[in-house]
Amino acid sequence: MTTECPVCGKSESKLLRCGRCTSRVYCGPQCQKKDWATHKAEYSETLEDGDYCGKPGLQYRDDAKITLFQVLDGLKTKACTGRTDATAHFVCLEGEGHGCAEDVGGYHGWKELLMAYNAQNPTKGQKEEISWINTVLSQLEGAAGAASGSSSTLPTVLLVSLDKQPWLDEMYSAVLAKLRSKAVVTEVTHIASTLQHLSKSHEEYAAVVMTDPAVMEDKFIAVQEKLVDHARDGGTVILGFLFSALAQPDKLDKSFKDRWALNWKYSDYCRSMFSLNPRANLVSTSSRHPNLPHQYSMKAVHLRDTKPEDRIYVSDHGSAQSPAVLAKYGYGYLGWIGDVNTEIGTTEVLLAMCGV
Structure with a gap:
């Protein structure tokens, strides 16, 4: 099994694993995107429509400290909460991540994103994200209170x-x-x-x-x-x-x-x-x-x-x-x-x- 990123050669203790084949690893999403055309060709001939490479019902490592991961579909990305199985259409990478304001869908989306970071022992990085999300929510609540007819009144x-x-x-x-x-x-x-x-x-x-x-x-x-x-x-x-x-x-x-x-x-x-x-x-x-x-x-x-x-x-x-x-x-x-x-x-x- 590869122990270093095939794109940049970086070797770290925690590499992100391809959700389709579970064997290819990368240092991050950028290298995964660059390698996608090559990696896809390696198994596309054996991948049937609606199926995915790897064991059926593939489950990811259950880490209570990490409740977010990134789903990549070509060059498009979106933030998701929870965990999911790899499919023929999505590559799932383990790790932490968050969406921008447009991705989460406004105030209620930020609230859900904050809930996704709920962990008994959050990491230092997660604590920073929690603090940042709370700041955004406070700003949105202030703006909603100042604006008449805002969504918070609905x-x-x-x-x-x-x-x-x-x-x-x-x-x-x-x-x-x-x-x-x-x-x-x-x-x-x-x-x-x-x-x-x-x-x-x-x-x-x-x-x-x-x-x-x-x-x-x-x-x-x-x-x-x-x-x-x-x-x-x-x-x-x-x-x-x-x-x-x-x-x-x-x-x-x-x-x-x-x-x-x-x-x-x-x-x-x-x-x-x-x-x-x-x-x-x-x-x-x-x-x-x-x-x-x-x-x-x-x-x-x-x-x-x-x-x-x-x-x-x-x-x-x-x-x-x-x-x-x-x-x-x-x-x-x-x-x-x-x-x-x-x-x-x-x-x-x-x-x-x-x-x-």
Whole structure:
């Protein structure tokens, strides 16, 4: 195994290792970039699309003192928290790193970055980074306090995408744009960051929106339990975006029964005309949510065995099922959005459920 950087010849006690082959080492990202064309050619013929060089399920050294690493994709770099496996598209280098202000996405991104440096015994370098990040946060907080209408005055909506589909952002671009005009939107895609956010007080978020049904898998039981606690304690949990389109009926029914202790059932999947239910708790007064359409057509997954006052929209032909439900759960709420085609009216339903 190589013990010195193949580009500059430097030999150090701690070299960065290529995440694909685990044998090539470098003194740093710059040399790794310079050597990429040569190194890629060495194994590109044996690397199949979607696969990576090395052992399947490759895990990196678990060092509690280092919680950041750098992901390189060609010449583009971005900062990530946690750890990940190497893939055909990314080379993962061990080590410390941080993103610039543009990379982390503003104030809330800096807050997450600070949390990523949380260690029982941070190194001297990490302490310096922590101090620097805290300085940036203080400056941003001061600027936010001085500016009227800043993002700090907006509520926060947490999107949880545990199996994020590549077309989600494009398909829901209009929905996300409208949501971001009303709230600070934070998205998490990994179990660790999801649990970290759900461990906060329910008052931190106007709503937690599940964008896909992956949470119903057994490996995400811890997240399921956190969601139930979040709603029971006073938060709002919404099953929306691609959740209804990708959910399997039997798994959905089981999740409602076993996790939420509800008798809700997956029902019809069809297009129909729906009218706003005047008895719904969400529609207690006409002025509370004035933008909710009084009637519109949508193709949706309906739920049955819900309470009449929880059905935001009801079918014009008198069916007891509903494509949009918001039910009181403990001190909080559990919501369902069954629309699979991103109708304009459904955007207003989501905003109303989120309370923004």
